[in-house]
Amino acid sequence: MSDRIFGGFGLALAIFYIWAASIIKDSFMVDVVGPRAFPYIVGTVLGLTSLYFIIRPDEEPKWPGLRDFAEILFATAVMFLYAWSLSEIGFVIATTFATAYLTWRLGTTPLWSPVVGLLTAIGIYVVFHLILGLALAEGPLGF
Numbered sequence: 001m002s003d004r005i006f007g008g009f010g011l012a013l014a015i016f017y018i019w020a021a022s023i024i025k026d027s028f029m030v031d032v033v034g035p036r037a038f039p040y041i042v043g044t045v046l047g048l049t050s051l052y053f054i055i056r057p058d059e060e061p062k063w064p065g066l067r068d069f070a071e072i073l074f075a076t077a078v079m080f081l082y083a084w085s086l087s088e089i090g091f092v093i094a095t096t097f098a099t100a101y102l103t104w105r106l107g108t109t110p111l112w113s114p115v116v117g118l119l120t121a122i123g124i125y126v127v128f129h130l131i132l133g134l135a136l137a138e139g140p141l142g143f
Contacts, residue, residue: 002061024036091137125143
């Protein structure tokens with residue numbers, strides 16, 4: 001039943017997506033394909049995969065218990081807090097704390113999770129900011 005509900009939401013989203021793509025106005029610089037081709041493809045793929053979930057659902061899943069569900073909710077809250085704090089405290093600091101918590105919950109020992117978080121944040125900062133030149137959120141310390 002849950003696959004069919006998921007498929008129904010996906011199909012409704014695909015229909016809305018294709019409708020929204022159909023009202024995209026052509027610009028004065030139109031190529032052969034046009035601006036609606038890619039959204040039509042995405043909407044069609046979403047619709048077909050959603051139909052698959054409706055027609056051939058899997059067995060009912062075993063839903064997580066209350067403790068596991070609380071764990072999922074808390075990890076989600078950490079991700080929202082991470083997104084909110086990026087502009088306040090900067091990429092490296094926010095990523096260190098978020099990664100430390102999430103890796104701890106995924107099995108890293110409590111003593112190693114801050115190290116893993118810091119190394120992950122520094123590694124991403126080096127690759128994306130220093131090497132590729134992409135802008136990352138700067139906090140009060142400038143990184």
